[in-house]
Amino acid sequence: MAQKLRPAHPLETRVLLQGFDEPSSWTIDVYEKKLGGYAGARKAVAMAPDAIITEVKNSGLRGLGGAGFPAGMKWSFIPKNSGKPVYLVCNADEGEPGTFKDRQIMEHMPHRLVDGMISAASAIGSETGYIYVRCELRLAIERLEKAIEEAYAKGYLGKNIFGSGRNFDLTVHPGAGSYICGEETALIESLEGDRGQPRLKPPFPAVSGAFGCPTVVNNVATLANVPGILLNGAEWFLKLGQNTPRSAGTFVYSVSGDVKNPGFYELPLGTNLNVLLNEVCGGPLPGRKFKACYPGGSSSPLLTADEFDVKMDFDSLAAKGTMLGSGAVIVLDDRRSIPEVCMRTARFYAHESCGQCVPCREGTKWTYLMIKRLVKGEGTQADIDKALQACANMAGKTICVLSDACAMPVTSMIKKFRAEFEALARPASEVTPAVPKVSGQLAELMAAVRERQTR
Amino acid sequence: MAYEFSPETEKKFQWLLTRYPKKDAVLIPILHKVQSEIGWLSPESMEYVAGRLGLSPARVREVASFYTFFRLDRKGKYVLQVCQTMSCYLRGSDEIVAKLQQLLGIQAGETSADGLFSIEKVECLASCSTAPVMQVNDWDFHEELDLERVEKIVALLKQGRGGHACYEKRVADGGVA
Ligand SMILES: Cc1cc2nc3c(=O)[nH]c(=O)nc-3n(C[C@H](O)[C@H](O)[C@H](O)COP(=O)(O)O)c2cc1C
Ligand code: FES
Numbered sequence A: 001m002a003q004k005l006r007p008a009h010p011l012e013t014r015v016l017l018q019g020f021d022e023p024s025s026w027t028i029d030v031y032e033k034k035l036g037g038y039a040g041a042r043k044a045v046a047m048a049p050d051a052i053i054t055e056v057k058n059s060g061l062r063g064l065g066g067a068g069f070p071a072g073m074k075w076s077f078i079p080k081n082s083g084k085p086v087y088l089v090c091n092a093d094e095g096e097p098g099t100f101k102d103r104q105i106m107e108h109m110p111h112r113l114v115d116g117m118i119s120a121a122s123a124i125g126s127e128t129g130y131i132y133v134r135c136e137l138r139l140a141i142e143r144l145e146k147a148i149e150e151a152y153a154k155g156y157l158g159k160n161i162f163g164s165g166r167n168f169d170l171t172v173h174p175g176a177g178s179y180i181c182g183e184e185t186a187l188i189e190s191l192e193g194d195r196g197q198p199r200l201k202p203p204f205p206a207v208s209g210a211f212g213c214p215t216v217v218n219n220v221a222t223l224a225n226v227p228g229i230l231l232n233g234a235e236w237f238l239k240l241g242q243n244t245p246r247s248a249g250t251f252v253y254s255v256s257g258d259v260k261n262p263g264f265y266e267l268p269l270g271t272n273l274n275v276l277l278n279e280v281c282g283g284p285l286p287g288r289k290f291k292a293c294y295p296g297g298s299s300s301p302l303l304t305a306d307e308f309d310v311k312m313d314f315d316s317l318a319a320k321g322t323m324l325g326s327g328a329v330i331v332l333d334d335r336r337s338i339p340e341v342c343m344r345t346a347r348f349y350a351h352e353s354c355g356q357c358v359p360c361r362e363g364t365k366w367t368y369l370m371i372k373r374l375v376k377g378e379g380t381q382a383d384i385d386k387a388l389q390a391c392a393n394m395a396g397k398t399i400c401v402l403s404d405a406c407a408m409p410v411t412s413m414i415k416k417f418r419a420e421f422e423a424l425a426r427p428a429s430e431v432t433p434a435v436p437k438v439s440g441q442l443a444e445l446m447a448a449v450r451e452r453q454t455r
Numbered sequence B: 001m002a003y004e005f006s007p008e009t010e011k012k013f014q015w016l017l018t019r020y021p022k023k024d025a026v027l028i029p030i031l032h033k034v035q036s037e038i039g040w041l042s043p044e045s046m047e048y049v050a051g052r053l054g055l056s057p058a059r060v061r062e063v064a065s066f067y068t069f070f071r072l073d074r075k076g077k078y079v080l081q082v083c084q085t086m087s088c089y090l091r092g093s094d095e096i097v098a099k100l101q102q103l104l105g106i107q108a109g110e111t112s113a114d115g116l117f118s119i120e121k122v123e124c125l126a127s128c129s130t131a132p133v134m135q136v137n138d139w140d141f142h143e144e145l146d147l148e149r150v151e152k153i154v155a156l157l158k159q160g161r162g163g164h165a166c167y168e169k170r171v172a173d174g175g176v177a
Helices: A026-036 A039-046 A051-057 A071-076 A101-108 A110-126 A138-153 A182-192 A220-224 A226-232 A234-240 A274-280 A314-319 A339-354 A358-375 A381-394 A401-414 A416-424 A440-454 B007-017 B023-038 B045-053 B057-066 B084-092 B093-104 B148-156 B167-172
Strands: A087-092 A128-133 A169-174 A215-219 A250-257 A265-266 A290-294 A328-332 B078-083 B117-122 B133-137 B140-142
Touching: A026 A110, A026 A138, A039 A110, A039 A226, A039 A381, A051 A071, A051 A110, A051 A226, A051 A234, A071 A110, A071 A215, A087 A110, A087 A220, A087 A250, A101 A110, A101 A138, A101 A250, A110 A128, A110 A138, A110 A215, A110 A328, A110 B057, A128 A138, A128 A182, A138 A169, A169 A339, A169 B023, A182 A215, A215 A220, A220 A226, A226 A234, A226 A358, A250 A274, A250 A401, A250 B084, A265 A274, A274 A290, A274 A328, A328 B084, A339 A401, A339 A416, A358 A401, A381 A401, A381 A416, A401 A416, B007 B023, B023 B045, B023 B057, B045 B057, B078 B093, B084 B093, B093 B117, B093 B148, B133 B148
Parallel strands: A087 A128, A087 A215, A128 A169, A250 A328, B078 B117
Antiparallel strands: A250 A265, A290 A328, B078 B133, B133 B140
């Protein structure tokens, strides 16, 4: 079921979500006739590729999948005339806890994504595109497949699109339940029919991505922004945000947790977090006070309530030691125990580690176990430091940044709310020390070794 | 039990082969189709898919077992997937799971003896602002759940209503709690 629609908040500027509340907004008729859709793609197929890239570069459009890499620059890395096909892959794996912006676009505005993909494909000279969607998002998949079918019927996809002489084929590719497949190289492995284990970079996808060919991977919202930029110009996009290339356009913030009106809100990039939470989202639940929040998905370091006076953009949040990430604000109020929240966060990453790098596979698990011991009243002061140590030992030491995604929030929680963790610690004499649990052959082997040592 | 593609799955398979430059890429989409057809990935079905794609059965199992969505064991007719991730936890997903366990007499991860229900705890379903959420059979989405609605949903499913592959149909059948 699609999420309930609500009218735009007065502070919202709906660009990506323009036409969202139109009945049947997901059909080609409404998108094209009522909302002026596909004008961007029509324009793009007639433009020189470099002109598209320049316009997008000038607009300041940054990747909205989490890292904020400038989209136009990423496209410019695609080698010209490599003799190989170029692939355009849309990252619609949306798995970062707290994030639901892409799903909204796909369910309500699937054509805007197709429109954007045609435009991006024209820029990079791609004739084949894939939308890698989380398989759990059934309605999104159904609407995208229907949208693609409609676009083929109109000649907007397939051979000689819009009569331009260009070709572009587009296919929806379902994921299969794995957070790590949102990482672009894992996504490519998965698209190719393998286990979703990230690849070492370099080579970067722009040189050797899907099927060994130059590939651009972009997030849903990044691509859906392109038609607007081509139609209205870079200047227009810059002004939607803070009028700087580092902070341009609007941003769809996903807000959830302990807040009065959770939801998705399209606001100028760089809207103050206090404004977002207190004015747009109606403040805390009745009788409650804000305690902290993750500003950019569960991978982002926590901000305490007295740090909420911050602009929600890439640079301002980085300056505060956290990140915008996917723009998913998860709010915690004064009822919440930070160690409990921390344990849940660590558990997620321990579960989702793909297991190929030892520091991540073991580090995420140890972090989770240490915090769990504390929460269960079986942990000591030393366990707090062991968790911190495990975090320090995995962050930055692995193929992808999943280990960092676990280490960053956990470390921030322990640093900012250490007293809460310490309150749970018990004297070492009262608890059994943590030892790795082993079973089967390894346990037998260890028992044998121990026996030999005591003999 | 021997397995081969139904005519519909065969059609999808042939179409998929035209969409990718390499055959291997068809593997995950076709496993989805097989699972939606027979409810899980039986060893025979994986072996059959391997044969059709010219892959070793071990390779197919290796891939299938990596992804949590693929079911290598038979599950209940209705698989109740409750999101347990942060935003849902904050809005009471633990109580939802406890309620289901109490109503069905099974633990999360188990299947009821009559083969009707399985409870699964899953990670964020990208519906965090309408937490807590539960998905029935990978499709039927229930948002802003409370314990009363959980009871109603289970009661409807026990009568064989709800759990359809389409929300509109569910409304038409009165399967909406
Ligand atoms: C563990 C992990 C998970 C990720 N998950 C997603 C995701 O669900 N969706 C997404 O768009 N990007 C995700 N990313 C970021 C992608 O690797 C990549 O940077 C992004 O798709 C590029 O698109 P953009 O430049 O348009 O943002 C993830 C990265 C990591 C390390
Ligand atoms: S946390 Fe449950 S849907 Fe996102």
